[in-house]
Amino acid sequence: MLDLSNKIRVGLAAVILIPVLLYWGFASSPNETERENVSLLHGMDYFVETAVIKEWDAEGKLLRTLHTDQLEHYPNLKLSTLDKPESISIRKDYSKVKITSDTGTVLDDNNQTNLAGNVIVNDNPDSTSATILSTEQLTIYPNRDYAETDEPVNIVSSQSILKGVGMDIDFNTRILNLHSRVEGSHDNAK
Amino acid sequence: LPDDQNQPIYITADTAKIDDTTGITTYKGNVIIKQGSLLIEAAHVDMYRNDDGVEKLIAKGSLAHFRQQPNIGDPYSDAWGKHLLYHVENQKLTITDKAKVIQAQDTFTGNKIVYDLDKSIVNAFGGTNTDASGTPGRVNMVIQPKKKDKAN
Numbered sequence: 001m002l003d004l005s006n007k008i009r010v011g012l013a014a015v016i017l018i019p020v021l022l023y024w025g026f027a028s029s030p031n032e033t034e035r036e037n038v039s040l041l042h043g044m045d046y047f048v049e050t051a052v053i054k055e056w057d058a059e060g061k062l063l064r065t066l067h068t069d070q071l072e073h074y075p076n077l078k079l080s081t082l083d084k085p086e087s088i089s090i091r092k093d094y095s096k097v098k099i100t101s102d103t104g105t106v107l108d109d110n111n112q113t114n115l116a117g118n119v120i121v122n123d124n125p126d127s128t129s130a131t132i133l134s135t136e137q138l139t140i141y142p143n144r145d146y147a148e149t150d151e152p153v154n155i156v157s158s159q160s161i162l163k164g165v166g167m168d169i170d171f172n173t174r175i176l177n178l179h180s181r182v183e184g185s186h187d188n189a190k
Numbered sequence: 191l192p193d194d195q196n197q198p199i200y201i202t203a204d205t206a207k208i209d210d211t212t213g214i215t216t217y218k219g220n221v222i223i224k225q226g227s228l229l230i231e232a233a234h235v236d237m238y239r240n241d242d243g244v245e246k247l248i249a250k251g252s253l254a255h256f257r258q259q260p261n262i263g264d265p266y267s268d269a270w271g272k273h274l275l276y277h278v279e280n281q282k283l284t285i286t287d288k289a290k291v292i293q294a295q296d297t298f299t300g301n302k303i304v305y306d307l308d309k310s311i312v313n314a315f316g317g318t319n320t321d322a323s324g325t326p327g328r329v330n331m332v333i334q335p336k337k338k339d340k341a342n
Contacts, residue, residue, distance in 0.1 A: 123210070131210070155208075159239070159243055160239075162206065162208070164205075164206060173209075173211070174209065174210035174211050175207065175208070175209050175210070175211075176207070176208040176210070177205065177206070177207050177208075178205060178206040178207075178208070179205060180204060180205065181204075182201070182202065182203040182204065182205060182206040182217065183200075183201070183202050184199075184200070184201040184202075184203075184206070184215075184217075185198050185199065185200050185201070186198060186199040186201070186237070186239070186243065186244050187198050187243065188195065188196060188197065188198060188199055188225070188243040188244050188278065
C-alpha cells in the first residue's frame with residue numbers, strides 16, 4: 001500500500017506530466033507543420049510498368065485487353081496516363097479492333113479514353129481486308145463503343161483511301177462519318 | 191473512254207458516311223466524282239461497293255450531272271437528271287426525273303433515259319406521269335443534221 005507521502009509524490013508527478021503528455025500528443029510543435037503530400041495533391045499515387053489490363057463482360061467473355069508500357073494513376077485528377085497503349089477490343093461477332101497511340105489517358109470511371117500521337121485504329125487486324133484509320137488524336141467512349149476526333153483522318157482499306165477532317169465512328173454498327181473536306185479514291189481495276 | 195471503268199475513282203465531297211456492314215458509302219455536299227474521262231457532279235451520291243470494287247453509283251441532285259467522252263477524239267456526252275444510276279460493271283447510265291442527254295449535239299429528253307455507255311445508245315422513255323395538259327410524258331429528240339463531207 002502506498003503510504004501518504006508516496007501518494008502525494010505520484011499525484012504531483014501526474015499533475016506535472018499529464019499536461020506535458022497532452023501537449024505533446026495533440027499540439028504540434030512550432031517547427032513541425034503538417035507536410036502537404038504534394039505528390040498526392042498533383043502527383044500519382046501508384047504506377048505499373050508493362051501493364052496488361054483485361055475486361056470481361058457479365059458472361060465472362062473477354063471484351064477488351066489493354067497493354068501499356070507504363071500506367072500512372074493520379075487520384076486527384078481521377079485518371080491514369082498511359083505510355084504506348086495498345087487496346088484490342090472484341091466485337092459481338094468476334095471481329096477485333098486494335099488501337100495504338102503514343103500516349104493516352106483513361107478516366108477512372110472508364111467512361112472516356114483520350115489517345116494522342118500516331119493514333120492507329122486497325123479494324124479487323126487479322127484479316128486481309130483490314131481497314132486502317134490514322135489520326136493524331138482520338139477520344140474513345142468504351143461503354144458506347146464510340147470514338148470521335150476533330151483532327152484530319154486518313155482511312156486506308158484494300159480498295160480505297162479516304163481522307164477527311166473530323167470523324168466519328170460506332171465500332172458496333174461499323175458506321176463511320178467524316179465531317180468535312182472529304183477526298184477519296186477507289187481502285188476499280190478489274 | 192472504253193477504259194474508264196478500270197480507272198481509279200476519285201471523289202471529293204463535304205461529308206461522307208461509310209457503312210462497313212452494307213458496303214454503302216454516302217457522300218454529301220458538292221460531290222464530284224472522276225473516273226478517267228467520266229465526271230459526275232451531284233449533291234448526294236451513294237456508292238455501292240462489293241468485293242470486286244465499286245459496283246454502282248446513285249447520284250441525286252436538283253439536277254445531277256454526268257459527263258463522259260465515248261472515245262478518244264469524240265465530243266463529250268452530257269447527261270442531267272434528278273436521279274442518275276451509273277452501273278459500273280455493265281456501263282449503263284439510267285437517268286430518271288427531268289432526264290436529258292446531249293450526245294454529239296443531239297439532244298434527248300424524257301422522263302427516263304437509259305444510256306448504254308459502251309455502245310453510245312440512248313433509250314428514252316416518256317413515262318406515265320402526265321404534263322400540265324394531261325397528256326402522258328413525251329420523249330423529245332433533236333437530231334442535228336450531219337454536215338456532208340465536201341469530197342462527196
